[in-house]
Amino acid sequence: MKAGIVGLPNVGKSTLFNCLSNAKAQSANFPFCTIEPNIGVVNVPDLRLEKLEELVNPEKVVPATVEIVDIAGLVKGASKGEGLGNKFLGNIRETDAIIHVLRCFDNDNIIHVDNSVDPVRDKETIDVELQIKDLESIQKRLEKVKKAARTGDKNAQKELDVLTKVVNGLEGFNSVRSIDLREDDREEFIKPLQLLTDKPILYVCNVDESSAAKGNTYVDAVREAVKNENAEVIVLAVATEADIIELEEYEERQMFLEDLGLEEPGASVLIRAAYKLLNLQTYFTAGVKEVRAWTINIGDTAPQAAGVIHTDFEKGFIRAEVIKYDDFVHYGSEVKVREAGKLGIEGKEYIVQDGDMMNFRFNV
Numbered sequence: 001m002k003a004g005i006v007g008l009p010n011v012g013k014s015t016l017f018n019c020l021s022n023a024k025a026q027s028a029n030f031p032f033c034t035i036e037p038n039i040g041v042v043n044v045p046d047l048r049l050e051k052l053e054e055l056v057n058p059e060k061v062v063p064a065t066v067e068i069v070d071i072a073g074l075v076k077g078a079s080k081g082e083g084l085g086n087k088f089l090g091n092i093r094e095t096d097a098i099i100h101v102l103r104c105f106d107n108d109n110i111i112h113v114d115n116s117v118d119p120v121r122d123k124e125t126i127d128v129e130l131q132i133k134d135l136e137s138i139q140k141r142l143e144k145v146k147k148a149a150r151t152g153d154k155n156a157q158k159e160l161d162v163l164t165k166v167v168n169g170l171e172g173f174n175s176v177r178s179i180d181l182r183e184d185d186r187e188e189f190i191k192p193l194q195l196l197t198d199k200p201i202l203y204v205c206n207v208d209e210s211s212a213a214k215g216n217t218y219v220d221a222v223r224e225a226v227k228n229e230n231a232e233v234i235v236l237a238v239a240t241e242a243d244i245i246e247l248e249e250y251e252e253r254q255m256f257l258e259d260l261g262l263e264e265p266g267a268s269v270l271i272r273a274a275y276k277l278l279n280l281q282t283y284f285t286a287g288v289k290e291v292r293a294w295t296i297n298i299g300d301t302a303p304q305a306a307g308v309i310h311t312d313f314e315k316g317f318i319r320a321e322v323i324k325y326d327d328f329v330h331y332g333s334e335v336k337v338r339e340a341g342k343l344g345i346e347g348k349e350y351i352v353q354d355g356d357m358m359n360f361r362f363n364v
Contacts, residue, residue, distance in 0.1 A: 003099050004070075004091065006071050007103075011122070012238040044271055045063075052328075055329070055333070061292070062290060064293035068271075068274065071095075093194060097274065097278050104119050104219050105211070120222060131175060135167065142163055142164075145163060162181065178230070206238045212266070237260070244265055283355070285358060286357055306320065312362065316363045316364035317360065318363055319345055323337050323342065
């Protein structure tokens with residue numbers, strides 16, 4: 001599961017990527033600085049891991065991770081191959097969610113590809129290119145479905161109705177994610193098409209340092225423009241975040257954040273939001289050898305969660321021993337949790353909750 005960072009050229013995508021990962025993407029003041037997509041595996045900040053480390057004192061701690069991809073900047077005409085259009089659109093198709101960076105600051109020294117700052121216009125530029133590509137994808141599918149519908153195939157007629165509704169929405173400059181569809185229709189007919197504008201999206205408003213805590217009028221305009229998209233908006237002073245990361249001492253970084261009116265780096269907020277955007281959650285295993293955060297999909301069952309550790313765990317699943325994180329912290333150890341009768345024994349149907357601490361019993 002990976003999220004792709006997209007945006008117009010020169011809006012701060014690569015600088016943001018540098019903030020999020022240890023990989024150093026090239027960052028420069030000209031368009032198309034990023035040619036090949038850079039991929040970073042980013043640790044997900046989680047204060048619960050720190051608390052578990054304190055209580056268990058393990059030999060090592062392994063956090064959850066999420067893949068972030070820095071994708072080349074897009075320009076008008078990308079859907080027709082302009083700029084790096086075809087490569088850009090192909091890279092987006094391979095991601096599971098989109099982090100869309102919008103420039104929300106004024107600075108005459110940093111070139112804007114359209115020579116003026118207007119984040120809503122920038123958003124619409126990319127939206128239109130992705131919508132055009134989605135229309136092409138659906139038109140190909142429509143031809144096949146229409147032929148099947150003419151034969152009296154009821155399921156084909158149903159799919160035709162859904163696709164026609166989506167085409168009408170796209171032609172009205174609406175992204176697929178904002179078109180009102182029944183969830184089962186979306187799952188059956190739309191999800192398999194991997195449409196670009198159906199991917200979940202997070203908007204990152206890249207602001208200057210003075211707007212880091214509260215945003216600005218550009219951010220207000222973005223919030224208004226995306227209010228019907230079921231999308232989250234995050235405010236981030238990307239250049240400032242880059243400066244914070246360069247500070248080696250934790251105390252220095254905290255002082256810097258306090259001066260900005262922030263409790264934690266915006267990059268940490270963004271990583272957690274991307275994790276959630278990908279429909280991911282965490283469960284923990286804890287022992288003297290290792291405390292580890294494991295990544296699963298929201299809604300996964302206990303056997304599916306066990307399978308993340310090893311496929312044999314899922315195949316031979318017998319039961320899961322589950323401790324709620326808050327109970328573990330309250331009682332201080334697994335032994336005391338057991339003594340208090342707070343350890344749950346769960347079977348194959350159990351839906352894992354975020355923060356569950358789990359041991360699996362299996363037999364292969």
